[in-house]
Amino acid sequence: MKAVHFGAGNIGRGFIGETLAANDFSIQFVDLNETIINELNKRHEYDIELAAEGQQKLHVANVSGINNGKNPEQVVDAIATTDLVTTAIGPKILKFIAPLIAQGITARKQNQNLQKIDVIACENMIGGSQVLKEEVYQHLEQADQEFADQYIGFPNAAVDRIVPIQKHDDPLMVSVEPFKEWVVDESQMANPDLKLKGVDYAPDLEPYIERKLFSVNTGHATVAYTGKTLGYDNIGDAIKDPKVLTQLKGVLKETGDLLIAKWRFNRSDHEAYQAKIISRFENPYISDSIARVGRTPIRKLGFDERFIRPIREAKERGLSYEKLLETVGKIYQFDEPADDESVQLHQMLQAKFGEVVKKTTYLTDEDLIQEIAKQMDSEFKK
Numbered sequence: 001m002k003a004v005h006f007g008a009g010n011i012g013r014g015f016i017g018e019t020l021a022a023n024d025f026s027i028q029f030v031d032l033n034e035t036i037i038n039e040l041n042k043r044h045e046y047d048i049e050l051a052a053e054g055q056q057k058l059h060v061a062n063v064s065g066i067n068n069g070k071n072p073e074q075v076v077d078a079i080a081t082t083d084l085v086t087t088a089i090g091p092k093i094l095k096f097i098a099p100l101i102a103q104g105i106t107a108r109k110q111n112q113n114l115q116k117i118d119v120i121a122c123e124n125m126i127g128g129s130q131v132l133k134e135e136v137y138q139h140l141e142q143a144d145q146e147f148a149d150q151y152i153g154f155p156n157a158a159v160d161r162i163v164p165i166q167k168h169d170d171p172l173m174v175s176v177e178p179f180k181e182w183v184v185d186e187s188q189m190a191n192p193d194l195k196l197k198g199v200d201y202a203p204d205l206e207p208y209i210e211r212k213l214f215s216v217n218t219g220h221a222t223v224a225y226t227g228k229t230l231g232y233d234n235i236g237d238a239i240k241d242p243k244v245l246t247q248l249k250g251v252l253k254e255t256g257d258l259l260i261a262k263w264r265f266n267r268s269d270h271e272a273y274q275a276k277i278i279s280r281f282e283n284p285y286i287s288d289s290i291a292r293v294g295r296t297p298i299r300k301l302g303f304d305e306r307f308i309r310p311i312r313e314a315k316e317r318g319l320s321y322e323k324l325l326e327t328v329g330k331i332y333q334f335d336e337p338a339d340d341e342s343v344q345l346h347q348m349l350q351a352k353f354g355e356v357v358k359k360t361t362y363l364t365d366e367d368l369i370q371e372i373a374k375q376m377d378s379e380f381k382k
């Protein structure tokens with residue numbers, strides 16, 4: 001079996017690669033990073049280290065790389081004959097790889113390749129694969145869209161494993177936490193016969209992606225933004241501060257109450273899920289920077305993202321969202337000169353806070369906009 005995977009970065013090599021290799025796939029990684037691509041083509045293998053006692057090593061073999069900046073035609077050829085396409089490249093990058101995926105689909109039609117395949121976006125976002133589908137369809141003629149409707153699936157997915165930024169002499173080596181969870185929406189698959197071991201298939205992904213995004217990622221971002229305002233640089237140090245831990249627990253209580261009300265999760269199971277998340281953030285074998293976890297703050301303030309969506313839905317249901325709101329106020333203070341969105345956000349702060357809230361969150365609820373603006377004001381006065 002063959003897979004084409006876009007994004008040979010942390011989660012790409014550290015989780016998707018591991019899973020595909022364990023299912024006997026050969027993997028063609030697509031990336032712009034010349035060093036990584038050259039190493040993949042030189043060695044055709046790499047190691048993963050588990051960030052836990054014993055630091056067990058896992059081996060991934062049968063891999064190669066394509067630089068899509070230099071050899072886009074090789075990516076099209078690879079998609080034309082592959083059994084699966086996956087991505088872990090970042091939500092904002094999906095639209096840039098969509099033309100290549102579209103050309104690959106067109107090539108499959110021209111070659112009369114009627115094997116059904118799925119394209120799975122493994123990004124931290126709601127509806128990632130369907131968003132990618134919309135981008136891909138913009139580059140397909142009507143007849144090619146009809147072909148894709150029949151033979152290409154775009155099932156949404158939720159992927160959970162903490163993989164920090166890597167610092168090793170070996171550029172392919174990747175250290176990952178032992179925990180991992182990958183769930184795919186079975187109802188959206190074109191080829192449901194191809195099931196991977198190590199992946200869960202759900203009839204409806206929404207409860208799983210919301211539980212993951214609004215627990216792991218809302219919680220993680222809360223540690224990052226609260227920790228940053230208190231002068232910390234990494235997650236492990238920040239979470240040791242009782243103020244950060246209290247804020248995290250407060251936020252998880254609010255998203256937990258919402259998730260339980262909305263999806264009927266069992267409360268004690270959900271509390272165990274939350275406790276596990278806190279212990280994962282405390283993992284002493286991982287050094288994860290606040291710069292990484294807080295990256296792209298404007299994206300994280302999005303309408304359907306990890307803070308604004310639970311706030312909107314908690315408000316609709318008359319549930320508390322006070323701690324979420326407090327954390328949102330801190331996001332606007334996130335100052336990371338190497339992060340383009342952080343720099344942009346700071347430039348936006350010249351305008352009235354209400355205007356900044358509208359531009360970043362796309363909220364139209366005036367009361368909520370003013371609540372957030374007031375929170376920003378009080379955070380900036382601290």
Ligand SMILES: NC(=O)c1ccc[n+]([C@@H]2O[C@H](COP(=O)([O-])OP(=O)(O)OC[C@H]3O[C@@H](n4cnc5c(N)ncnc54)[C@H](O)[C@@H]3O)[C@@H](O)[C@H]2O)c1
Pocket residue numbers: 006007008009010011012030031032033068088089090091093096097122123124159160161162163164
């Ligand atoms: N790291 C984690 O803990 C984790 C866990 C779950 C999900 N995710 C999600 O996975 C995605 C990737 O995150 P990551 O942490 O692995 O990031 P990363 O920066 O380590 O990896 C992204 C890779 O994409 C490549 N890339 C960027 N633009 C490209 C382009 N136009 N064409 C080809 N390659 C390009 C980069 O060179 C990089 O190797 C994000 O959506 C993230 O939210 C990350």
Ligand SMILES: O=P(O)(O)OC[C@@H](O)[C@@H](O)[C@H](O)[C@H](O)CO
Pocket residue numbers: 124159160161162163216217220221292293294295
């Ligand atoms: O990747 P982001 O920027 O959406 O979020 C940063 C981290 O919270 C995230 O990468 C987590 O480590 C990951 O989602 C854990 O599964």
